[in-house]
Amino acid sequence: MSRSSAPAVDVVVVGAGLSGLAAARSLTARGHAVRVLEAGAQVGGRTRNHLLAGVNVDLGGTFVGPGQDRILALAHETGCDYHRTHTTGQSAISWRGTLRRYDGTVPTLGALELADIGRLQLIVGRIVAGMRAGAPWETKNAAELDSHTLTSWLRSRRALASTHALFAIVAKTTWGCEPDEISMLYALDYIRGCGGLDRMLDTEGGAQQEHFPGGAHSIAVRMAEELGERVTVGSPVRRIEWRDGGAVVHTDTESLDCRAVVVAVPPAVRGSIAFEPALPEEHRSLGQRWPQGVLTKIYAAYERPFWRDRGLNGQVLSDAGPIFATFDTSPAPDGPGILLGFIGGDYAREFDRLPEHERRLRALSSLASMFGDDALQATAFVDQRWAAESWIGGGPTAVVPPGVLTRYGRTLAEPVGPIHWAGTETSTEWAGYMDGAVRAGERASHECLAALRAVVA
Numbered sequence: 237m238s239r240s241s242a243p244a245v246d247v248v249v250v251g252a253g254l255s256g257l258a259a260a261r262s263l264t265a266r267g268h269a270v271r272v273l274e275a276g277a278q279v280g281g282r283t284r285n286h287l288l289a290g291v292n293v294d295l296g297g298t299f300v301g302p303g304q305d306r307i308l309a310l311a312h313e314t315g316c317d318y319h320r321t322h323t324t325g326q327s328a329i330s331w332r333g334t335l336r337r338y339d340g341t342v343p344t345l346g347a348l349e350l351a352d353i354g355r356l357q358l359i360v361g362r363i364v365a366g367m368r369a370g371a372p373w374e375t376k377n378a379a380e381l382d383s384h385t386l387t388s389w390l391r392s393r394r395a396l397a398s399t400h401a402l403f404a405i406v407a408k409t410t411w412g413c414e415p416d417e418i419s420m421l422y423a424l425d426y427i428r429g430c431g432g433l434d435r436m437l438d439t440e441g442g443a444q445q446e447h448f449p450g451g452a453h454s455i456a457v458r459m460a461e462e463l464g465e466r467v468t469v470g471s472p473v474r475r476i477e478w479r480d481g482g483a484v485v486h487t488d489t490e491s492l493d494c495r496a497v498v499v500a501v502p503p504a505v506r507g508s509i510a511f512e513p514a515l516p517e518e519h520r521s522l523g524q525r526w527p528q529g530v531l532t533k534i535y536a537a538y539e540r541p542f543w544r545d546r547g548l549n550g551q552v553l554s555d556a557g558p559i560f561a562t563f564d565t566s567p568a569p570d571g572p573g574i575l576l577g578f579i580g581g582d583y584a585r586e587f588d589r590l591p592e593h594e595r596r597l598r599a600l601s602s603l604a605s606m607f608g609d610d611a612l613q614a615t616a617f618v619d620q621r622w623a624a625e626s627w628i629g630g631g632p633t634a635v636v637p638p639g640v641l642t643r644y645g646r647t648l649a650e651p652v653g654p655i656h657w658a659g660t661e662t663s664t665e666w667a668g669y670m671d672g673a674v675r676a677g678e679r680a681s682h683e684c685l686a687a688l689r690a691v692v693a
């Protein structure tokens with residue numbers, strides 16, 4: 237192993253998303269020498285800013301809400317303000333070719349349809365209440381739940397076609413997948429980590445309650461500014477040679493000797509790093525079996541938020557696609573109107589392959605089916621295809637298929653020698669969210685602190 241006699245730094249952090257930066261910030265605050273190596277051209281990972289019609293829009297992570305204490309605290313500490321997501325007016329659902337408006341959070345469907353959705357929500361709530369954080373494999377009937385996809389589980393519960401369709405929208409938005417791709421046990425554990433289905437799905441009182449006018453990305457930028465020269469972008473980590481008590485981390489231009497490493501990249505891209513010696517089998521297999529979802533985000537800008545004049549709040553769900561959920565992120569009633577749209581799962585796989593002008597046309601036509609032909613007259617448009625990002629592998633988070641969580645879940649965050657794992661996917665609370673990213677980074681930093689103390693002692 238190529239190494240100098242004294243480690244260059246205490247900890248090398250791989251990945252400058254929110255998780256890696258939170259880990260580095262926490263370690264630095266406790267007096268440790270840290271380097272952060274980021275493969276991409278900028279920090280922030282799955283948070284990214286774009287200026288559209290003079291307005292900051294988030295191409296990745298956007299919303300925060302109650303219960304997301306770590307990201308909210310970090311936003312406060314770094315001086316990044318957030319404000320309420322616009323909800324004044326009616327929401328709507330485009331359902332089987334008809335647009336139906338509704339007040340509150342429950343879409344206007346038939347009585348039978350609503351009763352069936354309520355029944356399934358109750359069952360989900362009961363199972364989730366019996367789950368233990370960090371140990372989904374201990375759940376009653378865990379093996380059976382992990383053998384089901386969301387689709388096959390709904391079928392086993394004789395859910396109506398409308399319930400399947402509504403949960404399909406949930407799967408596309410939450411994980412960027414179709415409901416027949418994801419393990420039911422994983423989906424339930426994810427819902428548990430959010431504090432239940434309502435917390436996960438709601439705007440008011442839920443995970444979409446607030447967003448950052450300056451962009452969520454600014455939190456990562458502020459942390460990177462605090463860390464200064466400790467952060468290097470455009471520097472992919474290619475290889476990690478590890479031994480008990482230390483490691484050498486190799487990029488194309490440098491080799492850094494350190495006492496501990498925090499790998500803060502999505503599990504699906506851990507395999508892009510060569511580990512010497514090889515990681516234990518469960519860790520290698522986990523990386524191959526924990527794929528990212530496929531979620532694309534679009535923003536369209538208008539002279540004004542014209543839908544507000546018609547009593548709409550900009551939140552529309554659709555069973556037709558390609559856009560299946562929208563939000564109004566306009567900065568002011570008389571300023572530019574900004575609509576955010578999500579395209580996920582199979583819709584995104586098809587959409588992402590189209591040339592730029594067709595993607596714009598397809599997205600605006602989809603918005604027009606919800607908001608009328610005025611939606612075709614966008615003054616500016618942008619889309620972000622996360623599945624095309626090789627260092628991230630897709631988004632918003634992992635889509636774990638059946639049979640994996642019960643076999644490999646225990647190794648997700650289990651350290652290997654001096655290597656510790658961060659990244660939102662490793663969090664037991666709000667996994668997949670910005671809050672989970674911060675929690676996981678801070679947890680990995682505490683593990684490193686304990687390991688470094690043990691070496692000194």
Ligand SMILES: Cc1cc2nc3c(=O)[nH]c(=O)nc-3n(C[C@H](O)[C@H](O)[C@H](O)COP(=O)(O)OP(=O)(O)OC[C@H]3O[C@@H](n4cnc5c(N)ncnc54)[C@H](O)[C@@H]3O)c2cc1C
Pocket residue numbers: 250251252253254255256273274275276279280281282283295296297298299300471472473474500501502505508509531532533622627628630631632633658659660661668669670671673
């Ligand atoms: C479209 C979309 C919408 C979302 N909406 C929300 C939302 O509204 N609210 C919310 O809370 N969350 C949302 N999320 C999820 C949120 O953005 C993520 O959970 C969070 O940003 C993940 O942070 P992270 O640090 O764990 O991982 P990442 O942000 O993925 O950071 C990992 C970093 O590691 C780098 N990297 C990878 N391999 C290497 C290597 N070999 N060497 C060096 N660096 C490497 C990558 O380039 C990347 O910068 C959304 C995500 C997407 C994509």
